[in-house]
Every structure is written in structure tokens, then in C-alpha cells.
Amino acid sequence: MATSTPPQSLTLPDAELCYRSNGHGSPVLFIQGVGVAGSGWLPQTDDLSSEFACVAFDHRGIGRSRTTAAALSIEQMARDALALMDAVGFPTAHVVGHSMGGVIAQQLALDAPQRVTSLALLCTFSQGAEATRLTPAIVWLGMRSGIGSRAMRRRAFLEMLFPPAYLAGRDLVALSACLQPLFGRDLAEQPPIVMQQLKALGRHDCSGRLPELASIPTLVVAGKHDPIARVEYGRRLAQLIPGSRYVEMADASHGATIQDPSAINRLLREHFRASETPHADAR
Template sequence: MGETIDAGGVDLWVERRGTGPDVLLVAGLGDTAEAWQAQLDGLADRYRLTAFDNRGAGRTPLSEEPLSVPRMAEDAAALLDALGIPAAHVAGFSGGSFIAQELALGRPELVSSLVLVSTCARPDAYFRSMTGFWHWMAERAPSERAMLEAFFLWVYTPRAHADGTVARIVEETLAFPHPQSVDAFQRQLASFVRHDTLDRLAQITAPTLVLAGELDLATPPRLGRVVAEGIPDAEFEVLPGEAHQPFQEVPDLFNARADAFWREVGARG
């Protein structure tokens, strides 16, 4: 069961599981703590995992103040402070990986390591055009189901569309009792489009693993490679046959790779 935590004046909905070294899981556009269910279930025997709803997603309200990636990184830092966690391994995907970058830049003492999944440092022309389409698609899709079915074309592999995985996720999303509003979706999306750490990546000191899906349309490997090349000594891996959310589609593979990386970081001290 989750709970609401006052994180610097923001009521963040938080799910916690397991025991061991601390891991903070940071979700992307529109996603809630449940997006990390396979990690909360699969890694709890080795780690104390914390996942949360970003502002405007799920059970965390969206305030009237301007939304930005640095502001959401401050929320993540305030959550760690409120929970009394001095440092954690931080894993973020898509927009959550943008937040994780800003967290590592703004509060480096809180970040033991970074796992950045489906990431980029500065959106390019394709990304901006794609997200511009998402912006008006959220308003004009004939139904929430149609919106999800279209949006997920950029998110999941052809395999997941063929084997029923996407259909299941659509049904679960429609049944979720805390849907994201169109306004919240658009405001989160706009903040992620403004993300830019390209000229500051060299300042990140945390050990970093960058994972990219070979078939990712939204943040293809070329964008992740730029991030890995900009962060000193970062590791970069392309996952063959995977798309934007491998932690959901192949959770055993993802969990094993993240676990191996965290153990390596821990062994280095």
C-alpha cells in the first residue's frame, strides 16, 4: 500500500517495497508508481525500492506554478530528504531519466548511481515534432482508448502489440481510478520538451548506465549515446529488439542488468 508523503510542501504519492540498499524509481510522462510494478516485485528481495507519482500524474496533484524538469527533480530530492535517505541508486525512464539527470546535477550527494533508460540530453527536431503531435492528439482523439492505442505505437514493440501486452495495458490504464487529465499530460509533456542538460552532462559524477532500446522510436539509441558520451565513464548498452519501455516488456532482463550494475557500484564503494 502506498501513502502520501509531504516532500517540501508537495504531497507526493509514494510506493515503497523491500529491504536493502535504497533505489529511487522515477517514472516518465503520464506514468505512476505502478509503471515500476515489475521492479517493485522483482527486486524487493535485494533493495529498498521507492517509486512515486510525479506532479500531475496519478495521485499527486498538479499545482498552478510552472512545471519544469528541474522542479520535478527538486521534488525527488525533497522526497529522499523526507524519507531520511542520504543517498540512493536512481533509475529513471524517458521523462523520468531527464528528472534523474537534473537530480544528479542539483543534489549529487543524493545519487549513488544512475540508470537512465530511453533518455536524451536535448530533444532534437524529430522529438519536438513527435511531441507536438502528442500534444494535440491528447485533445482531439475521439476517446481515451483511441488516445492510448495511438500513443502506445511509440512506446511498445511490435511484439507487444501482437501478443496482447498492449491491449492488456490499455485496459489496465482505462480501469485505473486516477486518470491523468489532458492539461496535466500537456504540461508534463511541455516540461520534458524543454529539457536540456547537454552542456552540463560532464558535471555528473555518479556512476551511470545508459540503456536504449534498439527499436525505440521516441528516444532512439542515437540520443542515449549522446548522454553516455557526455557523462564521464558512463556505460552505454543497446537492448536488441526492445523499444521505449524494456523494464516493462522484458523485466527479468532489465532487473538483472540493473542489479548487476548496482552490485558493481556497491563493490567499488
């Protein structure tokens, strides 16, 4: 049976990171995206901890984590993740990243490839600027998530995460309330650190180095209806990492890890197991 520890903290020179570990087995580090606390991975860690030692954390400046640094960068957040691996005793780990977390995972793997057993890059990008590209649809959703009544802002946020077919006929008030513990906040609110995270993401581009990750078993997952990490971004990311496996979820959007956790968890289990077999390195 999986065991869960109370939230713990890691003190760094300019930050304090809150994290939670759960389960036993091969180590897995989960890295979340913009504006989301580590609890956003609960649909994965609650299930996968029956077979794997799972660690998820709050990025500096969000949830229970704090920072005194004046600036934020993807490189710094990748160093945070490596420091956390050291603190929990993970010499190596399967690294899973969603959205901005996928970009951080790529940087971590480039910085310390010997520490990464496998990569799982979910609803993410090869270039941070792809995430911050202002299409008319994203501008409209962004405006609606920041103005109007709290109910209107929550609905706009839900439309960023889920496709119309998923939201049709659902009680959106109940759905928003259900998601609040995962995101660590009311969906109508935006933590101040979000703008810094978006700026850091928009500045980051390690796409030219991604072929260096060819020796790391990599899974790339995209949602067909994702307005943020569009499917063409996922395909490009998979093309840039030789030997990676690309999976496109026909009914999913940016919140695929929440919308269909059983499918995501099945893909992760398969990926972790395949990465640990002897043939995984003979590619």
C-alpha cells in the same frame, strides 16, 4: 521477504506527493516519465525489493499527488525527488529514471551528486527538446492517441510503447487493461498535467553539464525500436557522461521496462552491485 507499505504522502509548500516504499537493502529511487504514475515501476519494484529498498512516487499533479503551483519545471521535479529522499531517510540512493524521469535524474545528480550512488538512465535523452521533437511518426501517433474512439487511442498509445513485432498477434484490449494499473489510468485518457510536463521537458537542457557526472557510475539503456528516445539520443547521452555504460536492447521500444522487465531488472541488479564495489570509484 520484501515488505510493502501502504501509500504514504509527503507534504511540500506547493504540493503533496504520494509515494510507496517496498523492500530492504540499499536504497533505490525510481523516477517515472510523462503521464505515468509511480505504479509504472511495479515490474521493477516487485522484483528488486527482495534485495533493495525501493521507493517510487507520483509526480506532482498526477496519480494521487497534487500541486498548487502555477508552473512546472524539471528543476522543481528534481527538488521533489530530493525532498522525498530526505523524507524516507535515504542519505544516498541508486537513482533510476525512465524517459522524462531520466532527465529529472540527471538534474538531481547535478544538483546533489553526493546523494547519488549510481544513475540508471532508461530510454531517455541528454536534451529535453529531443523528447518533444515533432517527427512525422510522432505527430501521427500523437494525433491518433488523442482523437477517435477509445480503442483507437489505446492502440496508438501501445504503438508508442512497443515495437510492431511485440504487438503482432496480441490481444490489444487485454494488454491495455493489463497496463491500466501500471499507468494509473485508462490508456485512452490523458491527464491534464501531461502538457505541462512536456513543456517543462522541452525547455530543459543540462547536456553541457553532463561531464560533471563522470564520478557517478552510470548505466544508459536504449531500445532499438524506440520512436521517442531514439537510439542516437541514448548513444549521445552515454558519450556525454564519461565512463558510462551503454546498452542497446535489440527488440525493445520506449516501454522496455514493461516489455522486458526481466532484462531491465537484470541490468539494474548488475549495475547496483557493481556501483557498490570498491573498484566502482576508481575509474
